[in-house]
Amino acid sequence: MEENNLQCNSVVDGNFEEVPRETVIKFKPPLYRQRYQFVKNLVEQHEPKKVADLGCGDTSLLRLLKVNPCIEFLVGVDINEDKLRWRGDTLAPLMGDYLKPRDLNLTITLYHGSVVERDSRLLGFDLITCIELIEHLDSGDLARFPEVVFGYLSPSMIVISTPNSEFNPLFPSVTLRDSDHKFEWTRMEFQTWALYVANRYDYSVEFTGVGEPPAGAENVGYCTQIGIFRKNGGKAMESCVSEQHDQHVYKAVFTTSYPSLQQERFFKLVLVNEVSQQVESLRVSHLPRQKKQDGEWDDTPKDSQASSPCFGPVFTEVEKAKIENSPKPFCVGDKFFVPLQRLLAYPKLNRLCANEETMRSGIADSIPLSSDGSAVVADLRDYSDEQF
Ligand SMILES: C[S@@+](CC[C@H](N)C(=O)[O-])C[C@H]1O[C@@H](n2cnc3c(N)ncnc32)[C@H](O)[C@@H]1O
Numbered sequence: 331m332e333e334n335n336l337q338c339n340s341v342v343d344g345n346f347e348e349v350p351r352e353t354v355i356k357f358k359p360p361l362y363r364q365r366y367q368f369v370k371n372l373v374e375q376h377e378p379k380k381v382a383d384l385g386c387g388d389t390s391l392l393r394l395l396k397v398n399p400c401i402e403f404l405v406g407v408d409i410n411e412d413k414l415r416w417r418g419d420t421l422a423p424l425m426g427d428y429l430k431p432r433d434l435n436l437t438i439t440l441y442h443g444s445v446v447e448r449d450s451r452l453l454g455f456d457l458i459t460c461i462e463l464i465e466h467l468d469s470g471d472l473a474r475f476p477e478v479v480f481g482y483l484s485p486s487m488i489v490i491s492t493p494n495s496e497f498n499p500l501f502p503s504v505t506l507r508d509s510d511h512k513f514e515w516t517r518m519e520f521q522t523w524a525l526y527v528a529n530r531y532d533y534s535v536e537f538t539g540v541g542e543p544p545a546g547a548e549n550v551g552y553c554t555q556i557g558i559f560r561k562n563g564g565k566a567m568e569s570c571v572s573e574q575h576d577q578h579v580y581k582a583v584f585t586t587s588y589p590s591l592q593q594e595r596f597f598k599l600v601l602v603n604e605v606s607q608q609v610e611s612l613r614v615s616h617l618p619r620q621k622k623q624d625g626e627w628d629d630t631p632k633d634s635q636a637s638s639p640c641f642g643p644v645f646t647e648v649e650k651a652k653i654e655n656s657p658k659p660f661c662v663g664d665k666f667f668v669p670l671q672r673l674l675a676y677p678k679l680n681r682l683c684a685n686e687e688t689m690r691s692g693i694a695d696s697i698p699l700s701s702d703g704s705a706v707v708a709d710l711r712d713y714s715d716e717q718f
């Protein structure tokens with residue numbers, strides 16, 4: 331955090347930077363980013379599959395979380411439809427997402443609605459985040475909030491962040507950090523509320539925060555206080571979720587699905603591409619030696635360009651041994667054969683296919699196979715070979 335004594339005009343909500351009239355307290359990274367990073371770290375640590383961000387605003391946190399490979403369902407809810415629509419559609423997959431599909435499916439949905447309304451589509455989540463939300467709820471909504479989020483939605487984990495008012499005196503002109511804030515709590519006030527709610531709905535809670543106070547003012551605590559609530563007894567049972575009646579109150583304003591290797595057509599595209607590249611790499615690397623010998627190749631990784639740092643992945647000793655011990659490519663006349671077992675020995679392809687049958691069925695429509703289906707067949711010589 332940086333501090334200096336510049337004259338400034340305004341105080342901007344904790345969503346951005348805290349800019350007081352006389353002393354500038356500038357967080358590095360900005361406070362809102364520290365909050366997002368906090369959630370991202372938590373996601374990396376706990377690997378939740380279903381994540382909802384309540385009061386998601388312009389969806390910035392969702393944009394950061396969507397790259398996380400463990401998440402399969404990502405939901406944003408906000409009462410302000412314009413905020414959702416402003417950048418919501420930039421959550422859609424880009425060209426790169428099609429070129430390099432995710433391992434797991436991902437669906438992102440944005441709902442317009444209030445967090446104090448019950449919507450059954452948010453049941454069964456692993457993580458629900460409420461970042462700088464509760465201080466925007468009036469007393470009636472704040473009273474309803476625990477019953478809906480903890481009692482009804484009842485996710486495995488809930489993260490709630492809110493301003494710590496004890497930090498505010500470090501901003502000379504601040505009473506509330508944002509004109510829409512209905513309150514700002516001291517640590518004692520937040521913790522008293524959080525412990526009551528946790529106890530009532532059978533959660534445990536841990537307190538932390540982001541935005542370190544400056545040297546000499548450590549006693550005020552973090553600028554943003556955070557409670558991490560964990561449901562006692564672990565995960566929400568899927569069976570409990572399915573027993574609930576459908577209750578669709580929110581309006582879905584945006585939804586998108588990402589390409590993934592779980593979808594057959596993307597799996598086949600990636601597999602065919604990888605197999606073609608590997609076969610071509612083997613064919614080219616063996617061409618010079620073919621002039622010396624006829625018949626079977628000496629296809630050990632030492633001669634494979636794919637093991638060179640200049641041309642492809644570098645293999646570990648274990649991977650090299652696995653490749654060496656697999657059936658070798660061979661030549662019959664002007665045809666080059668690469669056994670599927672050989673291809674399966676390469677780490678990238680092994681990650682894609684659990685066994686020979688999966689590989690065979692994945693490529694059979696697109697790549698020529700030997701009559702018994704055990705090897706890929708390619709022409710030994712390509713017209714481009716003659717050009718060099
Ligand atoms: C300070 S912003 C925080 C936005 C976002 N969580 C972030 O950290 O960048 C508070 C958000 O809560 C939303 N909000 C306020 N009351 C709400 C309610 N009852 N239900 C859903 N969203 C609400 C506002 O529209 C606003 O987008």
Ligand SMILES: [Mg+2]
Pocket residue numbers: 343344345462463465466508511
């Ligand atoms: Mg706020």
